[in-house]
Amino acid sequence: MNYQDLFSKALSGMSGNIIREITKVTQQPGFTSLAGGSPSPDCFPARELQEIAAEVIEKKKIAALQYGASEGYLPLREWIAGWVKEKGINATLSQVIITSGSQQGIDLLAKTFLDPGNRVLVENPTYIAAIKIFSVYQSVFEPVFSDGDGIIPESLEEILNQKACKLLYLIPNFQNPSGVTLTAQRRKAISEIVSRHNLILLEDDPYGELRYSGEMIPPMKASDPDGRVVYMGSFSKIICPGLRVAFSIGAPEIMQKVAIGKQNTDMHTSNLSQLLIYEFCSRGLLPAHIEKCCNIYRKKRDMMLELLETHFPAEVSWTKPAGGIFIWAKLPAGVSSMEILKEALKEKLAFIPGEDFFASGGGSNTMRFNFCNITSAQMEDGILRLGQLIKRFLTNK
Amino acid sequence: MNYQDLFSKALSGMSGNIIREITKVTQQPGFTSLAGGSPSPDCFPARELQEIAAEVIEKKKIAALQYGASEGYLPLREWIAGWVKEKGINATLSQVIITSGSQQGIDLLAKTFLDPGNRVLVENPTYIAAIKIFSVYQSVFEPVFSDGDGIIPESLEEILNQKACKLLYLIPNFQNPSGVTLTAQRRKAISEIVSRHNLILLEDDPYGELRYSGEMIPPMKASDPDGRVVYMGSFSKIICPGLRVAFSIGAPEIMQKVAIGKQNTDMHTSNLSQLLIYEFCSRGLLPAHIEKCCNIYRKKRDMMLELLETHFPAEVSWTKPAGGIFIWAKLPAGVSSMEILKEALKEKLAFIPGEDFFASGGGSNTMRFNFCNITSAQMEDGILRLGQLIKRFLTNK
Numbered sequence: 001m002n003y004q005d006l007f008s009k010a011l012s013g014m015s016g017n018i019i020r021e022i023t024k025v026t027q028q029p030g031f032t033s034l035a036g037g038s039p040s041p042d043c044f045p046a047r048e049l050q051e052i053a054a055e056v057i058e059k060k061k062i063a064a065l066q067y068g069a070s071e072g073y074l075p076l077r078e079w080i081a082g083w084v085k086e087k088g089i090n091a092t093l094s095q096v097i098i099t100s101g102s103q104q105g106i107d108l109l110a111k112t113f114l115d116p117g118n119r120v121l122v123e124n125p126t127y128i129a130a131i132k133i134f135s136v137y138q139s140v141f142e143p144v145f146s147d148g149d150g151i152i153p154e155s156l157e158e159i160l161n162q163k164a165c166k167l168l169y170l171i172p173n174f175q176n177p178s179g180v181t182l183t184a185q186r187r188k189a190i191s192e193i194v195s196r197h198n199l200i201l202l203e204d205d206p207y208g209e210l211r212y213s214g215e216m217i218p219p220m221k222a223s224d225p226d227g228r229v230v231y232m233g234s235f236s237k238i239i240c241p242g243l244r245v246a247f248s249i250g251a252p253e254i255m256q257k258v259a260i261g262k263q264n265t266d267m268h269t270s271n272l273s274q275l276l277i278y279e280f281c282s283r284g285l286l287p288a289h290i291e292k293c294c295n296i297y298r299k300k301r302d303m304m305l306e307l308l309e310t311h312f313p314a315e316v317s318w319t320k321p322a323g324g325i326f327i328w329a330k331l332p333a334g335v336s337s338m339e340i341l342k343e344a345l346k347e348k349l350a351f352i353p354g355e356d357f358f359a360s361g362g363g364s365n366t367m368r369f370n371f372c373n374i375t376s377a378q379m380e381d382g383i384l385r386l387g388q389l390i391k392r393f394l395t396n397k
Numbered sequence: 398m399n400y401q402d403l404f405s406k407a408l409s410g411m412s413g414n415i416i417r418e419i420t421k422v423t424q425q426p427g428f429t430s431l432a433g434g435s436p437s438p439d440c441f442p443a444r445e446l447q448e449i450a451a452e453v454i455e456k457k458k459i460a461a462l463q464y465g466a467s468e469g470y471l472p473l474r475e476w477i478a479g480w481v482k483e484k485g486i487n488a489t490l491s492q493v494i495i496t497s498g499s500q501q502g503i504d505l506l507a508k509t510f511l512d513p514g515n516r517v518l519v520e521n522p523t524y525i526a527a528i529k530i531f532s533v534y535q536s537v538f539e540p541v542f543s544d545g546d547g548i549i550p551e552s553l554e555e556i557l558n559q560k561a562c563k564l565l566y567l568i569p570n571f572q573n574p575s576g577v578t579l580t581a582q583r584r585k586a587i588s589e590i591v592s593r594h595n596l597i598l599l600e601d602d603p604y605g606e607l608r609y610s611g612e613m614i615p616p617m618k619a620s621d622p623d624g625r626v627v628y629m630g631s632f633s634k635i636i637c638p639g640l641r642v643a644f645s646i647g648a649p650e651i652m653q654k655v656a657i658g659k660q661n662t663d664m665h666t667s668n669l670s671q672l673l674i675y676e677f678c679s680r681g682l683l684p685a686h687i688e689k690c691c692n693i694y695r696k697k698r699d700m701m702l703e704l705l706e707t708h709f710p711a712e713v714s715w716t717k718p719a720g721g722i723f724i725w726a727k728l729p730a731g732v733s734s735m736e737i738l739k740e741a742l743k744e745k746l747a748f749i750p751g752e753d754f755f756a757s758g759g760g761s762n763t764m765r766f767n768f769c770n771i772t773s774a775q776m777e778d779g780i781l782r783l784g785q786l787i788k789r790f791l792t793n794k
Contacts, residue, residue, distance in 0.1 A: 006595075006597060054447060064639055065638075067638045070417065100666075100667070104664075244668075254400060257404060
C-alpha cells in the first residue's frame with residue numbers, strides 16, 4: 001500500500017534528525033564520539049534518585065501514579081517559581097508549566113503561535129530540533145547573523161524592517177551549537193527590538209546553570225515588561241535527561257494556551273519523573289550537585305580546548321565557551337565537514353557536521369563537539385585522530 | 398498586551414477539556430465523584446513498582462536516566478511485540494513505538510496524516526480528547542451513528558459514498574464514553590469498508606484487558622492485510638496512568654513518520670517510566686495483576702448497575718458494559734444533563750455531562766459515570782442522590 005499520498009504536509013517530507021541518526025551509530029562498541037548532546041552519566045545523581053524512589057512511590061502513590069494536572073505537579077511548579085527568582089525572574093504559579101523536556105516546550109509554543117507560512121527568526125546556526133519543530137509547523141525561517149557575542153541586533157532589525165515576523169527563538173547562554181553567550185548589552189538591545197516589532201521571544205536556557213567561568217548574565221525574561229518572553233529551563237543537563245522534565249514560564253494568557261496544547265498531546269508529564277525531580281530539588285540537593293557537575297565539565301572543556309590547540313591545524317578555528325557542553329569549530333571555506341565525518345565513521349570516530357544547524361543552508365565547513373560525555377582517554381584519542389584526518393583533507397584539497 | 402491576534406488558528410479558539418475542568422473541582426474534600434476517567438489507585442501496583450525502582454535506577458542508570466531512542470526502550474518494545482501476539486497481532490520491532498500515553502499516539506497519528514480540512518470519521522459519541530486533538534489539526538468531523546453493538550457499518554458507508562474521508566477513529570472495546578463493544582461481525586464489515594474507501598483506521602484499545610464478562614473479540618489490527626490499521630494499547634488502565642506509557646503498532650512506513658513526529662515533540666517517553674513498566678511486565682507480574690483489577694472492577698460495575706436499577710427513574714436508560722470503566726446513561730429528550738450537573742455540584746456530587754462527547758453537537762440528555770474510581774459507600778450515596786435529583790428534574794419539567 002502507498003502511504004505517501006495520505007501523509008500530512010507537515011510530516012510527508014520530514015526526515016529524521018541527523019544527531020539522533022549519528023548517535024545510533026556511535027552506540028556500537030569501540031566508538032569514540034564527540035557527537036550527541038548528552039550530558040555525562042557521571043553527573044546523574046542515580047543513587048539519590050533511587051533512594052528517593054524507594055521512599056516515595058508508595059508514600060505518594062496518587063501523586064506519583066495517578067493522572068495529574070496538565071500544568072504539572074503543583075509542588076514542583078511552586079519550587080521552580082521560587083528558584084528562578086535567583087535569576088531575577090518573577091513568576092506566579094499560573095506562569096509556570098512543566099513540559100516533557102524543553103523540546104516539548106518549543107513544540108507547544110510553536111503550536112500556540114504559528115500558522116503555516118509564519119516567519120520565525122532564529123540564530124544562524126541554531127538548535128537542530130528547533131529547526132525541525134518549526135518546520136513541522138511549516139514556518140518560514142529568517143536566520144539572523146551571529147558572531148562571538150551572539151545574535152547581532154542590527155541584523156535582526158534589518159530583517160524586521162523588511163518583513164513581519166512572529167517569533168524569535170534564542171539560546172542566550174552557551175548556545176547550541178556554537179557555545180557562544182549573548183552579551184548583556186545585546187540582550188538589552190534585542191529586548192527593545194522585540195518589543196518595537198511586536199514579537200514573541202522564546203528564550204531557551206537549558207545550559208544556563210553550567211557556567212565554568214565569568215559571571216551569570218540575567219535572562220531576558222528578567223526584564224520583560226510587556227510579557228513577550230517565554231523562558232524555558234530544563235533539568236535534563238543538570239539532573240538527567242531521561243526523566244524528561246523541563247519547564248516554561250510566560251504570561252498567564254500564553255501559558256493557558258500551552259496547557260491546553262499539552263492537555264491535547266501527552267496530557268501531562270510523567271508524574272513519577274516530576275516527583276523525583278521535585279524531591280531532589282526540595283531536599284536542597286541541587287546547588288551542590290550543579291557545582292559538582294560544573295567542576296567535572298570545566299575540566300573537560302579545558303582539556304578539549306588544550307587538545308584542539310595541540311592537534312588541530314592552524315587553519316581551523318573554534319569557540320571557547322564559558323559554559324554548556326559544546327565547542328564549535330570552523331574549517332577553511334570549501335572544506336566539507338560531512339566528507340570528513342564519512343571518513344571518520346570508517347575509523348569509528350564521530351562528531352556532528354554543522355550544516356543542519358543552519359536553517360537556510362550553508363555552514364558545510366562547520367562541526368560541533370560535545371566535550372562533556374566522553375572520557376579523558378577517548379577525548380585525547382578522538383581529537384588527535386580527528387586533527388590528523390583534517391590535516392589530510394587540507395593537504396589533499 | 399493583546400495576545401489574541403498572535404495565537405495560531407489551531408489553538409486560538411480552543412478551550413480546556415470539560416472532564417479535566419470538572420475533575421479539578423471534584424478534588425475538593427467531601428466530593429462524591431462519578432466523573433473523570435481515572436482507574437482506581439487500589440489497582441496501582443505501588444509496592445512492586447517501588448521495589449523495582451529501588452533496584453534498577455542505579456543498576457540500569459544509562460537506560461533509566463540518559464537520553465533514549467524516540468521509538469522507545471528496546472526491551473519494552475520487544476516485550477510488547479510478544480504480548481500482542483496473544484490477541485492475534487503480528488508485529489515486528491519496527492512496528493512498535495512507545496508513546497507518552499495513547500493520547501500522544503492519537504496526536505502523533507493526527508500529525509502524520511491530517512492537513513487542515515481533512516475529514517475524520519468518529520463514533521458518535523466518542524472520546525473527548527480525541528475530538529480535541531483532531532480539532533487542533535483543524536479536521537472536519539463526520540460522526541457515524543452507533544448503537545448497542547458499536548458503530549453502524551451502513552451509516553459509515555453512506556457517509557463515505559458521499560465524501561472522501563482520510564481517517565476513522567474507533568474504540569472497539571468498552572468504548573469511552575458509551576461502554577459499548579463493537580461486535581465481531583461489525584468489525585469484519587468495517588474492515589472491508591475501510592479498505593474499499595482507502596481509509597486509515599486508528600484502533601484505540603485502552604480498556605481491552607479489562608473484560609468482566611463474555612469472550613475477547615480479536616482486534617481489527619489482527620486482520621489487516623493492507624496495513625491500514627494503527628493499533629493503540631496502553632498501560633494506563635492496567636498498571637497506572639501517571640507514568641504515561643502506551644504504545645502504537647502500525648505499518649513500518651507509518652511508524653517511521655510517527656517516530657519523526659515524536660522526535661520533534663518530547664523526543665522520547667520518560668525512560669524511567671518505560672523501565673518500570675518493562676520490569677513489571679517482563680517479571681511476569683501483569684497477568685495476575687490484570688485479573689486482580691478485573692475482579693475489583695467487576696464488582697464495582699455490578700454494584701453500580703444494581704444501584705442504577707434501584708434509584709434511577711424508569712425514564713432513564715443506561716448501558717451494561719462487559720468491561721472497561723464507564724456506564725453511559727440517557728435521560729428523556731429535552732432534559733439537560735448540564736443543568737443537572739449544575740445542581741449536583743452544589744451538593745458536592747459530580748458526573749460528566751455527555752454533550753462534549755458528540756463531535757458535531759447533540760447528546761445534551763446524556764451522562765457518563767466512572768464506576769471504577771469510587772468507594773462502595775460513595776457509589777451508594779452518589780447514585781442515590783443523583784437519582785433523587787433526576788427525579789426532581791423530571792417532575793419539574
